[in-house]
Amino acid sequence: MDHAFLRRTELPRPDVTAEDSAALFASHYRLSGPVMELGSQQDRNYRIDAPEGRFVLKICRADYAMIELEAQNAALRHIANRPGAPSVPRVLSSSDGLEIVPVQLRGEDYQLRLLDFIEGEQLTRRKHLPAVTVAALGSLGGRLAAALSDFDHPGLTRDLQWDLRRAQPVVHHLLSAVQDQRQKTRIAEAVDAAMARLEPLMADLRLQAIHHDVTDDNVVSHLTEGGQFLPFGVIDFGDVVHGWLVADLAVTCASLLHHADGDPFVILPAVQAFHEVFPLNRAELRALWPLVVARAAVLVASSEQQLALDPDNTYVSGNIGHERMILDVALSVPFSLMETAIVQATGQAVEAAIAGGPLFPGVNSGDFAVIALDPQSALFDGKGLPRPDIEDALLREAAFGRATATRYGEYRLTRTISPSPRPPESLALFVDLLLPAGTEVAAPFDGVVAIREGHLCLKGKKATLHLDGLQVPLDFPEPVRQGEAIGIVGDISAGAGRSRLRVQLCRDPDILPPLFARPDHAAAWAALCPSPKKLLGFDCDAPAAESAALLQRRQAHFARPQKNYYAEPPQIERGWREFLVDVEGRTYLDMVNNVTILGHGHPRLAEAVHRQWQRLNTNSRFHYAAVAEFSERLAALAPDGLDTVFLVNSGSEANDLALRLAWAASDARNMLCLLEGYHGWSVASDAVSTSIADNPRALTTRPDWVHPVMSPNTYRGPFRGPGSTRDYVAAVAPVLEDLDAKGQGLAGFICECVYGNAGGIPLPPGYLQQVYAMVRARGGLCIADEVQVGYGRLGHHFWGFEQQQVVPDIITIAKGMGNGHPLGAVITTRAIADALEKEGYFFSSAGGSPVSCVVGMTVLDIMQDERLQENACVVGDHLKRRLEALGQRFPLVGAVHGMGLYLGLEFVRDRETLVPATEETAAICDRLLQLGVIMQPTGDYLNVLKIKPPLCLSRENADFFVDMLERVLSEGW
Known part of the structure; x- marks a missing residue:
């Protein structure tokens, strides 16, 4: 040549x-x-x-x-x-x-x-590229390929080192500059393997004019309002050539691998988008990954050589780290896996299941008991997050004298990792069997046997069978025929016990497949390693995941105003302490769930509920001890004089009842409330809720008895600094004076003592003291809505109103007091409570039930015994300090509000104008979900992270949250 x-x-x-x-x-x-x-x-x-x-x-x-x-x-x-x-x-x-x-x-x-010069941003230095950017890059490449499909020019027929048709000779030529012999061998073997894989496909690879360098370095993008980049233009046509069409996409995919965080599947949105614009044939799809590997080898070899020639080339020296990373990621998975994943991404079918004769001809398939180890298995109830080493014990416990099997294609809870920015390798690609020692195992198909360290491989025409746990004969016929014995299970000399055998199939004879796959790789690995059920003779498959279908059922029958978190939410079916677990075994750190104040799955609470439900659950008109005991304990938590309790089921009911009490006790109707506040969904509680995040029409649909006053938001409001209290109090006066002038009475004033929905913003010092005095001077009652911010969550105070050094007339609580059980309460004075009798009696069917009361008392016991309020103080202060430190590095961080474990991190595009970073906040929450953190926005502009985790949050997990947030702010979203 x-x-x-x-x-x-x-x-x-x-x-x-x-x-x-x-x-x-x-x-x-x-x-x-x-x-x-x-x-x-x-x-x-x-x-x-x-x-x-x-x-x-x-x-x-x-x-x-x-x-x-x-x-x-x-x-x-x-x-x-x-x-x-x-x-x-x-x-x-x-x-x-x-x-x-x-x-x-x-x-x-x-x-x-x-x-x-085309103005725009390049993608090279962006460490993280979201799927929307990756897909846009693939689509741009497809549109460019389509535009060039009818272009021809004599100058396209040229010799070019980047032409992937010449990758093998180019790499071997360039390797003379590589000093590291190990690296030289690795690169050479990579390109040789890639080209060998391409050889049988070359005749079907289409040729046309291609750009051959559509990379993160050679596209320009515009920045969306949400802070994401969408490519729109292509530069640098220096490598345009007449070459393989699919090579154009391979170059793009290779460039994505240094943004992949080690995951080669990051290319799939680009492949899918390119294919939708400019469809590839089956041979091109199979050729794509070998070409990516070849491109990676060319990049590294070329840069090593160029630096040897031109050591001062900062462009090459700045990129070589990326290129080495590209090669590392490209070589981290088998060719067959990525070829399968690429075919699946374009919606094409993969091969069918593997058939064969019985693996255990002497065992009745009906004798097998199959156990479940997935996140919904009852085997793990009340036991926390299990470790992998309990799988064998669970298998043996379930045997009861029978042959027992685990399930193929099951996401195992035992494989979860908490906390972790990556999904766990949780999908089982094999079946474990517990069989009588000495059970004969037969070859299910013709093949050749290889034995390595107790691992038997039977290589057939369509698949390789992998078996662990066999005692095998010294010699095998070559080849082994279907039905011939290939070993026995376990050591028969050990007695009549049961031994474990692992069974796995793989279509690729050249790899030793992993036992588990991460969920986002599961479909490709499952196609490569199909179920062995046809060889076992019984159904060992776990049911297919139906999260998407389940979401459709929810949307079909569950009223749309009842929203769910995230556009594509994980299906959560288990929780433990500050963690939530989805059906794929992924554990998420729950940083938003202020309902479960103790944490998820608390065994002591579950036991108390179980015990009481077995005895009695009825309504509070019956006489039983729990309602008296719980009411007494709640009253003891309140300031002196607030000694009377109503028990209800939610915060909305509690606030609705508090308003009725204010009306009854004052003989007036008018209520003051704060702008940006939220108090519930019932007619009355919604009337005094003014948060436009919860109700976009809130400011224009309030009934005439509701009188919102200026939000005393010391970060975003018109008055800031030491004198803001006076100004915000002064803003209340005209509203009261207008009511006085009209001769209308005032029923009361309701507010959260720390601004919950606005992101935990504390009220200015002394604000409630002065406003409460103005309200009471007119005969009104003061309602402290502690539904979100009270009950120990602030750490430094049990009640939010303590921070303002006031005592309200009515306290409303819910959420955490039941740890997820429907439970709410109103605490007030006997006189105020009795005033309701003139309107009739009050009754809540389930409010104050025996079970609810036991839940409430158990929550208080656990809070005290586990010192959760103290933990909220210590961990919350540490968490706030770390969040405030982010503000020193990232201009997007405007402020950190709140205290304890009720914090709000506010994002702004400009710290002077305080333009809210609404779209960025939503995208940051989505990225945090990918990294294993549940987080949601709040505030009127949905630009505040509402940080209100279970009070059992550990310091280590608080650090994990901040580390992941710092990673998002550093790498992009």
Whole structure:
């Protein structure tokens, strides 16, 4: 083969400085202005900011034929005229009317071209690219390929080191510059394996004009309001060539791998989007991953060689770390896995299940008992998050003298990891069996046997059977025929006990498959490692996940105003302490669930509920001890004089009842409330709720008895600083004076003593003291809504009103007091409570039931015994300090509100104007979910993270939350 073209790979960049380029701009294009060098591997690119606009001067050596440069220019013009094609630069002529200008500098011949500069962001330095960006990059590549599909030019037929058809000779040539022998061998083996895999596919790979360099470095993107990048334009046509169509996509996919956090599946949205625009055939889909590996090998070998030639090339030295990472990720998985995943991503079918004869001809398949180890298995109830080492014990406990099996395709709870930014490898790709020692195992199909360290492989035509736990004979016939004995289970000399056998199938004979796969890789691994049920003779498969169908059923019958978290929510079916677990075995740190104040799955609470429900559960009109005891304990928690308790089922009911009490006790109707507040969903509690995040029409639909006053928001409101209390109190006066002038009475004032829905913002010092006095002077009652912020959550105080040093007339509570059980309460004075009798009696069917009262008392006992309020104080203060430290690094962080474990992290686009970062906050929450943290926005602008986890949150898990948030803010979302 003629390797003349490889000599160009040994050329350093043109010796042209910024000063030289300024002179070239002036003499050939009559442009002047500041000049800045742009990166390039073998050319020189300089940008000039001239009065006429921004332009890029491209300088290459004369070794590149004129016809090649003409082909690049022609391609740019061709694409610019294609509807739907990406944006590309325009080619501009010199003052002499030339598109390609030959020049000589210091005895070297160069060629100049001038392009206009496309404004936009490049993706190279963005560590994380969300799926929407990856898909947009794939779509852009597909549209570019479509635009070039009818383009031709004589200059496209050229020898190019980046042409993946030549990857093998190019890499072997370049490897002479690699000093590390181990690395040299690794790269050579990678490209050889890739090309061997491509060989049988080459005849079906289509050829056309391709850009061959649509990478994160060569596209420009615009930034959405949510802080995500969407590519719209393509630059640098230096590698345009007549080549394999699928190679264009392979180059794009390879560039994504240094944004992948080690996960090669990150390319799949790009593959799917490209395929939707410009469909690939089956051979091209199978060829894609080998071409990605080949591209990775070319990149690393080329950069190593270029640095040897040009050690001062900062562009190459800055990128080589990325390129090494690309190769590492490309080689981290088998070819067969990625080929399968790519085919699946484009909606094409994979091979069917593996059939064969019985594996245990002497065992009746009906004798097997199958156990479940998934997150919904009753085996784990009340036991926390199990460890993997209990699987064998659970299998043996379930046997009861029978042959026993685990399930294939099951997401095992035993494999969960908490906390973790990555999904666990939880899907079982095998079946474990507990069988009588000595059970004979037969070959289910013809094959060749290999034994390695007690692991038996039977390699057949369509699959390899992997068995662990066999006693095998010393010799096997070659080949083994279907039905012939290949061993016995366990050691028969040990007696009549039961032994464990692991059974796994794999279509790829060249790999030892993993036992478990992470959920986002599960479909591809399951296709490679199908169920062995046809060999076992019984159904060992776990039911397929139906989360998407279940969500559709929810949406079909569950009223739409009852929203769910996230557009694509995980299906949560188990919890433990501050963790939630989905059906795929993924554990999430729950940083938003203020309902479960003790944490999830508390065994002591579950036992108390179980015990009471077995005895009695009825309504509070019956006489039983629990309602008296719980009422007494609640009254003891309140300030002196607040000694009378109503028991209800929710915060909405509690606030609704509090309003009725204020009306009854005052003989008035008018109520004051705060703007930005939220108090519930019932008619009365909704009437005094003014948060537009919960009700966009809140400010225009209040009944005439509701009188909202200015929100005393000391961060975002009109008054800030030490004197804000006076100003916010003064803003209440006109409303009261207007009521006085009209001769209308005042029933009362309701507010959260720490602004809950606004993100835990404390009221200005002394605010409630003065407003309470103004309300009481007019005969009104003061209601403290402690539903979200009270009950020990603030850490430093049990009640929110303690922070303001006031005593309300009515306290409302719910949420945490039942740890998720429907339980709420109103605490007030006997006189206020008795005032309700003139309107009739009060009754809540389930409020104050025996079970509810036992729940409430058990929660209080556990809070005291586990010192949860103290934990909220200590861990909450630590968490707040760490969140405040983020504000020193990231301008998006506007403020950290709240105290204890009721905190709000407010995001703003500008710290002076406080423009809310609403879209960014939503995207950050979605990214946190990917990293294993449950978080949601709050506030009127939905730009505040509402941080209110279970009070058992550990310091270590608080740190995990901040670490993940810091990662998102650093890497992007």
